[in-house]
Amino acid sequence: MGIDTHQQPVVYIRSDCHVAIAEGFNAHAQVEIRTADAAVVAQLVLVTNERLSHEQAALSEAAWQALGCPVEDEIAWLHHAAPVESMSYVRGKLYGQRLDDNSAAAIINDINAGRYSDIQLSAYVAACTGERLDVNETIAITRAMVDSGQRLRWANERVLDKHCVGGLPGNRTTPIVVAIVSANGVLMPKTSSRAITSPAGTADTMEVITPVQLGFEQMQQVVHDVGACLAWGGSVSLSPTDDIIIRIERALDLDSEGQLVASVISKKVAAGATHVLIDIPVGPTAKVRSDDKAHKLRQLLERTGAALGLDVRTVITDGSQPIGRGIGPALEARDVLQVLENDLHAPQDLRQKSLLLAAQLLEMSAVAEPGKGLELAERTLLSGQAWQQFQRICQAQGGFSRPAEAPFKHCVHARHDGVVAYFNNRFLARLAALAGAPNAAQAGIDLHVRLGDEVRAGAALFTLHAEAAGELAYALDFLDGHDDVIRIEEELTC
Template sequence: MRRAGIDTYRQPVLYLHRDCPVCRAEGFAALTRVRIGSGGRDTVAVLNVVTGDWLGAHEAALSEAAWQALRPEPGALAEFAHADPAESCSLLRAKVYGARLGEQDFAAVLRDVLAARLSDIELAAFVTACAGDRMDLDECIALTRAMVAVGDRLDWGAGPVLDKHCVGGLPGNRTTPIIVSIVAALGYRIPKTSSRAITSPAGTADVMATMTAVDLNLGELRRVVEREGGCLASGGRIRLSPADDMFIQVERPLDIDSGGQMVASILSKKAAAGSTHVLIDIPVGATAKIRTPAAADAIARRLTLVGEAMGLRVGIRLSDGRQPVGWGIGPALEARDVLAVLRCAPDAPRDLRERALDIAGAVLELLPESRPGRGREAATVALDSGAALEKFMAICEAQGGFREPGKARFARAFVSPTTGRVACINNRLLARVAKLAGAPNDPTAGVVCTLREGDPIDTGAPLFVVHAEAEGELAYALNYAAGHADILAIRSGPE
């Protein structure tokens, strides 16, 4: 066996030459699922057939995922056989054809997902079959429970454990680090774990990774929370609803974020994290993830009902999703906005500050002893007094130390072709520019946009500034912007 040195993420891949005797005798063809055994370990991998001369007929090359699964000794031999079909394949096909699945059905699918018995193609079929309105409320509850059951679950003991989540779709809406710092500064527990970005230019974990360590294991996370009352960590190493992480890797290239699966994803991780009170922010806007008030009401109802079934008190906040929040879009750029708000800097984005205070207040008012309006008052005092900043820095230190976010090597403005006022901002297209510039893979890449609807703009003035680590990505993002005049639509004419 050879180490191919090819990253296929979680999908184990086997490479055999087309003239390999095993390939010919067993009738292996491209994309066949093959069971590999070596040194007492085994795994199932997808076969890729090599036609060039870089692999010999008696050699087997393994992708990084397959190599890590087998960890063979130098010069080790391997045995190959056809992999048995996953037990859940029939359930997957049933769902594709519209059947309703129960908790045990979903559990069977998730077990095969975690054991790598389903290929990415089969995972994509399952994700697609559950997208849209293809999962009813009972199925959503069943999937949520099954996702919790196959992972770890935290227990923080008696008393409230607070959490906050945003369904996403709004560039730059990085309120979470501010809210966690405020709530923890006021003496409440808020162990916050977040995923990396799925379809956006940055997630909370991506933003925090520009300032401190986020890939904490279970013991490290518990120590941070016990010391500081809160954390701002990635959920990748903790196995809280681990099957969801597998779904995310399929959803990302498909650019799918299904409503039913989104509810199961959010609430399974909240339940597994030991949360008791959860505030969920749902931005609503024509170019946000949730586009209409009716769609927002539908997902809010499902979140509330599934939350009740999971023993969670869920609060819902519908917010303005017409335009970005904060100036930066991209991990380091959003981190700079977060720090500006926490530091009460005079040039901090006011919309980010106000939204963070509103949501922090709503989180605090989930507590039974809280009275309306008092939550925001307490949050404002914690922020303005510097207590939130102090707590944020303490959390960063507990997670491994604080560092200032970096800056991109290149930055160039995209200018207005006319004079007028900003009529509307397309969140999706603006986020796309940030992604083409390299975000979130390049943490310093993204877009800075300080304009809002109704703001005046002159010909040749910057509509936004693109930041990138490579000139090619900078040019790519700017070329895309040039072909999409409606990213920031300008109503022409004098002020």
Template sequence: MLKIRRLAIDTHPENTAFLPRQGNGYSAEQFQALRKIRITGESAEILATLALVDEPALVEAGEIGLGEQAFRRLGLPEGAAVSIEQAPVPASLESVRRKIDGDTLDESEIAAIIRDVAGHRYSPMEIGAFLVACAGFMSTEETLAMTRAMAAVGNRLDWHAPLVVDKHCIGGIPGNRTSMIVVPIVAAHGLIIPKTSSRAITSPSGTADTMEVLANVDLREDELRAIVSREKAVLAWGGRVNLSPADDVLISVERPLRIDTFEQMVASILSKKLAAGSTHLVLDIPVGPTAKVRSQSEAVRLRKLFEHVADKLGLVIDIVLTDGSQPIGRGIGPVLEARDVMAVLRNDADAPEDLRDHALMLAGRVLDFDPALKGGRGFARALELLASGAALEAMERLIAAQGRQPAEFKPGAHIQEICAPRDGRVIAIDCHRIARIARLAGAPMDKGAGIDLVCKVGAEVRKGQALYRIHAQSATGLGFAHDLAREDAGYEIVR
């Protein structure tokens, strides 16, 4: 038996256990052979990847150290006694091998794989093998089976209402923070819209990262339910309520490998919506040369796949193909995006017009789900709620209910302007490049880091005129971002 020691080490998303190399009755070779171990305590067990420790101050003989993820998932107090043994090889790995060979898997095989992924029984290498095999070929029925399996593993919310709406964008467009405008508009109207979002993985900010500038987003399920009961809405991080946890594990491996197939995108998004209790969804698919979807034909194929899977799941879906040719709004990064959102909600004269218009269009599509509204009245109702200040009031109530941030976050004080190399007109902005520069500046981990756009497509510029400003919290972050921007600023300018 070993005693648990909690170690302040973030090993996301894996469970990692730490054992001293000497002093536990096993040789180092035996420990290395285990690699994946099962840790069992009173009424709890987890599987964890094993790491050996040579520093006695970290973990002593007779102890097992658990990283933050493993400690939280095991759920036992520090000092509790546990035993360890070699983890059994998941039987579902045989199905992964079949998929690698090009076979089509049935629903039970995919369900077993997803359960084992969510249970952290696979190594990143094994997950990567499964994802690459699926990227090679995945049938529509396999996509449907994966979506169902991912929604079935983990928590599933039920709002006991016939109409629970949501809005989602597939991503890839910097500054596209429309959810934080759509949600208060819809809540002010009276529809239930419990918006749970992921944190950014490869983008400069996600909805949860931006909302966190204004309010607490790390809400327990009971807190989330109480807020929705009072306010009809929430803008929270979905990780706390454990919705489709297999998706979070898969994404952590997909992103470094740059695997982002349409089939996995559909399974990821719709499983989360199903688990969140949504009945009606407006889905924004931006189409543009540097967006995730780059042609109209690709957009149509993706739309049809979403519609087919959503129909089989009983989810009403309205898909909107939108302009993804450039960033939306001016701010890119949590603080700068929150600034733009609040400017729109306050009806400020200098609020970004494209962000306002895009959010109003999407909010109108969501409100059109309301059977009490006459057909096509959704947009007019959304405009009315924004212009009257009702949406701003709903947002202020939501911020107060979730817990207003005690300190104000500000844009990073380290600033570098990126200027036009010649006179001319801006004809294109590379969304992917701009997002990379903002992330190198420190976004989203550094809330104030990011990019403030000065010029958009169509602008006439003079040589030396600022195209955008990089904000960073540190000189180092600014340096990394500036170096990338000097290689290629992400703007195409023609005379």
């Protein structure tokens, strides 16, 4: 029908057609559509006008794709979708029952097969939010998620990976770390996700520079050729359920701990990693707000990893302000390239953090001896080897291009003299999202100050970037009501 309903399969039929009456279909019923070769469960929309005949059913893009793009006059059978049996486990979970291997597998399989409506997916996400998943449930879900998708296997004894639990705008260390580590001959088949509640994920940022939608075979070829990749996980079909769940988490602006651990660990196991370093930024407005919570999360990550045969190490890092200057895909890509090219203006915090993470990974991979990782990482970056390796990866993935600049900008200035005392990471992320990030790649925020900087009234604090005038206006509206995005405190004179 030429109708884009995002991932949701929708089918349109006449409200007065024979099938609707005989089957007793109501609007918004879940209906199974079966052709000779394929089947999909779709939401029913009833059409009351003459656009369709009584013998026609029209499909949304997602439904059409799921049915393998049937030809114009193909015959299809429609009937009520069977009730989703695994929803009884979701209901049980909401009432305080525990998930086990069996129920977790049933839920994940049904989600993966597209049997859950958005309303049902949302209830599952809500049921798993907060502290409601214990370690055994998290392990069960993780295992089910690994089993639901494809799995990569590598010949190497050690296969390295890294991950950041997020919540810190601009924290785009991954491309730099992968370049440094893989330049030293360590296998690093990196898959990344798109943004959940942040203005950019690593996949969004890398997409500005090089194609990230590699297929399963292409990704294996890239890693075979250059020892690493920087691909979007969703396109390789590793832990595919995750992308369905992420869409709902994004709509809810939620990112639950158990689901987060299941998502991270399942993707790493499916990608064939043996050793994983996980960065947990902690700060008052980061995703993880206290050392206590960070230690709990570390434990859950390490135990879940161990249960699935993965060596997980975690580093708890400073999450009190963004890393780098750019927030949003293109602006972060600019920062990444500055560091890799040893540009004098490169953001030093991004450079330093990337070096520390790369150092750890070099030691975990046994390429560097304990305590010698940082030296090797610095040498790899300074010598240009990391930059060359990064370009090799991009070429193998399909080409390299530099980020473009947004057509609409607006600079925000300090209202009075003082010292930069506080960044509200959540407001910054929200502001960048309102400006259009990550869907508008050039949209976002360019920061001009860091914590502790002294500023004069009128000094530039940050610049909003947008691809559309409407989005820029929308971000400015938000600023009107939230002036505490960056706080300038007046200095006390004793």
